């Protein structure tokens with residue numbers, strides 16, 4: 191065995207983490223994203239109201255130059271670090287001017303930049319990077335190679351006091367990327383979208399050997415969507431915007447602009463942005479848009495009696511044929527990772543829903559002919575959906591047992607959307623019943639501990655009431671691993687079966703007992719990925735901010751510590767922060783439960799899914815842990831490997 195000692199632990203310095211694991215910081219298919227980081231900073235300067243022009247030039251050698259006429263990156267010596275600020279910006283991870291978003295008057299309140307990491311990544315992954323800054327009457331230059339300063343900051347000329355801006359020249363290092371070339375199509379798309387989303391800012395792209403392109407719009411959303419889509423929409427594009435003007439749980443300036451279109455055939459790939467950052471994988475702002483649109487169309491259809499009997503609209507009926515462009519402004523967005531492809535801030539869901547719903551309903555009502563066309567398109571989609579689920583319905587209708595009395599079922603028959611929550615305790619069950627989406631979410635409260643069924647004979651399983659109720663509600667008979675292929679699952683009544691228990695020892699125990707039941711007696715559901723576990727938060731952090739309270743939910747101790755750390759870094763004083771711990775699910779009111787644990791767009795779920803081979807492997811472990819005659823084995827295991835397990839006693 192090789193020696194594993196303190197010396198084996200490496201501490202990466204300065205930009206080394208980026209060079210070691212570039213994939214954690216950027217997309218390594220090509221250098222487009224490291225160029226985007228520089229463009230995003232120029233866009234942030236424009237968004238803050240300082241830059242009016244952003245230019246990108248690419249020369250014949252593949253050097254990319256990004257310029258803006260913003261304030262210029264600060265060049266003065268940093269009071270604590272003793273180095274020019276621009277040097278820190280490019281050489282130090284987490285050095286930036288966009289951390290204190292909540293500070294009133296902060297020009298970067300709605301910036302896409304968050305982490306102070308972006309251009310350090312660009313620098314780390316470039317063979318050479320030059321920065322020229324016009325600021326305070328001088329022109330300053332600094333040059334880096336492989337992330338290190340090779341020409342220190344020097345004043346190289348004079349300019350007028352008002353002539354300011356930043357120019358960055360990048361030579362990406364091909365060794366870090368699958369392809370050494372910037373994707374010109376993506377770059378053009380990005381630049382044009384920035385121009386569309388920032389009225390009156392001029393954006394240029396000048397590629398050597400090609401004609402220079404310049405974009406500047408006043409109201410570009412509709413034109414942009416028009417060009418994105420294929421086919422003719424059933425109604426004119428609806429462009430709207432709404433931003434918070436007085437703090438009402440959201441901060442002033444938060445809100446969204448959107449353009450929406452519906453198609454019988456065709457359409458186009460929707461696009462969304464948060465603080466001008468393209469969110470290629472969508473996220474909570476997109477989910478909020480869909481929820482707002484759905485509510486508006488549903489209300490319109492009901493009001494105008496467009497819905498035929500027995501047809502109930504679902505969100506996907508309304509939004510499935512919609513193409514959209516969405517630009518959200520969020521004060522302190524949280525993204526998944528540094529490439530920011532997906533927004534995860536829970537607040538953004540509510541924000542965008544609230545902003546979109548009323549203006550859109552108003553538009554539908556004042557353009558009733560078009561509203562009718564959009565609603566009819568949704569009705570058609572709902573009818574098609576119902577037809578396809580009815581086929582499944584027929585098969586399952588034979589031999590269905592009476593559903594358990596404790597089950598609060600959902601209204602929809604659509605197995606693809608239906609969910610069953612197995613909830614610990616009657617009180618949490620009660621909140622879940624009130625807080626859930628009645629259309630697609632069913633609740634089965636479980637009283638006390640579920641039986642340990644590991645060694646219970648299948649024929650005897652139904653002697654236990656809870657197990658009987660679960661099986662009947664789910665609609666599939668108990669079976670063994672050898673029957674995975676032959677068991678009839680056409681009676682399945684929910685696409686997702688979600689275990690929802692408290693985040694404490696008892697809750698974990700209930701989870702284990704339910705896993706035992708599913709693994710041993712319903713392995714087909716485990717293999718097909720139907721079983722999930724809800725992750726309710728353990729803490730709530732309230733932050734008082736100018737007359738309203740911001741709620742942040744934290745999954746566990748670790749997340750709580752991180753959140754408090756972040757708030758402190760933002761300069762929020764301790765007396766404005768209060769932390770409460772949920773003792774159990776039953777303590778949450780229905781709205782809180784919906785927001786944190788039930789709502790598909792803001793909750794967290796962990797799938798309990800395993801391949802057949804994994805199920806077989808897990809069987810041995812479960813026998814050791816759950817088998818009656820295994821006490822001695824368990825003891826030996828605990829003595830040997832118990833330290834590997836986190837205990838909470």
Ligand SMILES: Nc1ncnc2c1ncn2[C@@H]1O[C@H](COP(=O)(O)OP(=O)(O)OP(=O)(O)O)[C@@H](O)[C@H]1O
Nearest residue numbers: 231263279286287288303304305306307308309356
């Ligand atoms: N073109 C620019 N004009 C003015 N200041 C800039 C410019 N580019 C960078 N900066 C300053 O440098 C800081 C660091 O930029 P960097 O791209 O590393 O991180 P960020 O934009 O703060 O956050 P993120 O890592 O999320 O992109 C910025 O916060 C900003 O203060």
